[in-house]
Amino acid sequence: MTTGQETNVTTGEVRLSYVNLFTPRANQPGQEPKYSVTVLIPKSDVATKQRIDAAIANAINKGVQTVWAGARPPQPKVPIYDGDGVRPNGEAFGPECKGHWVLTASSKQQQQVVDANLNPIINQTEVYSGMYGRVNINFFPYNNSGNRGVGAGLGPVQKLRDGEPLGGRVSAEQAFGGAPVPPQQQYAPPAAPQQPPAYGQQPQQPYVYPQQGYGAPAPGYGQPAPQQFGQTPQAAPQIDPITGKPLNGGIMGL
Template sequence: MYQNNPTKCLTGEVRLSFVHLDQPYSNNGGEPKYSATLLVPKKDVATVEDLKNSLNTAYENGVKNLWKGSRPQMRYPVIYDGDGTRPSGEPFGPECKGHWVITASSKQKPQCVHISNVHADLLPTDVYSGMYARVTVNFFPYDASGNRGVGCGLGNVCKTRDGEPLGGRANAESDFAGLEQAAPQQPQNYAAPQQGVNPLTGLPW
């Protein structure tokens, strides 16, 4: 529960993966949405319990209101075990080990701020897969085309610190390691060109 809303949570520090917070993204041809996958450390017991309680509350709301007393089986779990496998049967990536994995999405663009200043939005370049943040999410029941379950709505994102980027993108420091050289020294008899004159042609530039 967060802000007296039993289906809303403010997570502890999580790591973000598959970040689409600046532009909406269509997954498998579906409706484009803003989204991010949250990697919740299993050792963060408080956040894990809060997420589970809020999810269960949303499910009970669905039973009472949306599903008219029916208790549908959850076709897809909302929270996955990062030490287990994806719905496809493939294992999760190594960054998911020791974490619970949950994907949150929204039709509305979330605000992304830094913990040092929650009044100003971050630049898109400061938001990426691999960074750490605290995130608000809200669980809700749904009934769409015969599919019933609980979804996870994405609220806003508060970046806490940088992290190793995910997705295989290298930074310049790692790409050019060992290539850095000191600036070449000018020969002793070198004469600096006059200002405004091309030293090769003698013509002004």
């Protein structure tokens, strides 16, 4: 229950955007990096909006007693905006902000991030812009170079359920679920390279067995020795039937 001086609020279910809960980020170059998250509070959650308004009013009263030295600013800046309107710079809010109250809470120190059962979330991919959860916010007065207003300090964050990712984030199922799987190509081993012949050698030719026709005699016993190319066949010597000696062109018997 909120007391008269309460400046701390735990929201109902809200949607988270611009989530920087594990790595600090600087809004402008040269600024100190901080952990931060933008909280989208549905306008239907009237109870959370009333508690935030009461906490901001309490922070203003605290500022008068402390940092503003007893003087209440005519129009102190407050951290909550109408998502159906425009940003402080005049630009329109994104479509995800329609129908919501918008505020950004930040902290110099990293805050706890837990799931619905209050278990710490270790896998950082489970925490993203677009999910739904609850956020603890501390409202405080500030006086910075003449700028006076109420800031929103970030406390612990609880994830309640998943939501449509914001900022182009897609799941693996959305990315690959409908994509055809490329066909597998059959592997063909490379052909073995042929070795070139050594110097002075002729390339080896495959041996071809000689073909023999049916009934052709196989070379072997009883056949004359093959003649070498270029030689003239020699006639068998003539023998004298009386003397038994070869005839050398003379008269038989002499």
